[in-house]
Amino acid sequence: MQRRKFLKKGSLLTLATALGTEIVFGKNIREGYQLLGLQDPDPFKLFQKDPQMVVLNDKPWNMEAQAHLLDDRVTPNRFMFIRNNGKIPANIDAANWKITFDGESLETKKTYSLKELKSKFKQYTYQLTLECGGNGRSEFNPPAKGNQWTVGAVSCATWTGVRLKDVLEDAGYKKDAVYIGYHAADTHLSGDPSKEPISRGVPMAKALQDETLLAFKMNGGDIPLAHGYPLRLIAGGWPASASGKWLNGISIRNKIHDGTKMTGSAYRVPCEAVAPGEKVKDEDMCIIESMPVKSLITYPKSGAVLKNKNSLTIRGHAWAGELQVKTMEYSIDFGSSWQTCRLEVPKNRLAWQHFSATISFPKKGYYEVWARATDSNNLKQPMILPGWNPKGYLNNACHRIAVKVS
Ligand SMILES: Nc1nc2c(c(=O)[nH]1)N[C@H]1C(S)=C(S)[C@@H](COP(=O)(O)O)O[C@H]1N2
Ligand SMILES: [Mo]
Secondary structure, three states, rough: OOOEEEEEEEHHHHHHHOOOOOOOOOOEOOOOOOOOOOOOOOOHHHHOOOOEEEEEEEEEEEHHHHHHHHOOOOOOHHHHEOOOOEEOOOOOOHHOOOEEEEOOOOOEEEEEEEHHHHOOEEEEEEEEEEEEEOHHHOOOOOOOOOOOOOOEEEEEEEEEEEEEHHHHHHHHHHHOOOOEEEEEEOEEOOOOOOOOOOOOOEHHHHOOOOEEEEEEEEEEEEEEEEHHHOOOOOOOOOEEOOOOOOEEEEEEOOOOOOOOOOOOOEEEEEOOOOOOOOOOOOOHHHEOOOOOOEEEEEEEEOOHHHHHHHHHEEEEEEEEOOOEEEEEEOOOOOOOOOEEOOOOOOOOOOOOOEEEEEEEOOOEEEEEEEEEEEEEEOOOOOOOOOOOOOOOOOOOEEEEEEEEHH
């Protein structure tokens, strides 16, 4: 009979950190045991989120921000949306974390410890926009199944790690490589260990970009548990589903990666526009790559009331996937005329850009402020819901807020 193993020191330390105190009889805990204190039903406490965050689902945990919560230039953990497809891994042993590279386009499998990644490769820090492909889904009609995100499934934190390209080169991939696919430690909701909750990836060209990271830090500290501790793939500007959390494997593929949620209709949109409600065959659906141009007014909160003044400085962020945002405009007359906002350059490629504008309202009354970004290819955000698609992806319609001048 095989004796059950006790928890490793590294896992114990991680659990103690998550609990905020020492586990006094920790040496008696067996591997796989789930501590009651970490099954906190209060997700705000558990994930250290602001109470104004909105829970969309608890199995798995999905939580979004509201526009006004995203006002920071660099998104702090407490305002960062959570999108999980499975169960967050239990008992993470960061001290012994490993990542294995395999796949058809690799001569021999290669494993690196997290320690090795940190010591062997140069480290880089970038601020990177991560937006869920389904952000804005709640507006689709006919409705699309899935988390009913409004506007808050986007973040732009600072990520530190090593370049995936440096590690890929070290691992020595073959010339026929076309795609990478990630593997992770989270578990399928069914409990079936042979099923991966999600295993997506990106073409080699994206994998080899300078900003594509194997990240082990977020905003200067450990990556929070819900966001992929202790190692995460980050591919900014693409649907955030390409950025695998709790990363423990990369397959270098000689074909488009065919992991969970890469095939069928997942994270795909009709290659050609379709009428709302139309059925689309899987083979007519194309993989989402760069995310479309979009913006968010983060100050003031919609419903603001100006008392004894008629001037207001609005601010927010705009982003455009792989592209840059070229101009940012606002309208207070329901889109009949547009004024230019001040727009900053991004901190680095694939980071969102801050905008602001000081608006003078002509008289007392009700207004809406509409914001519209234009990308470097001159594509503008649509005023209303863009191309309907069966799974409700890529809603980049203009953000609007209500303002009363009294
Ligand atoms: N291992 C793993 N990685 C994952 C997911 C997941 O469920 N498991 N969800 C993906 C999806 S769909 C999104 S939108 C982002 C969400 O990242 P966040 O929770 O850090 O905001 O993580 C992606 N990476
Ligand atoms: Mo997502």
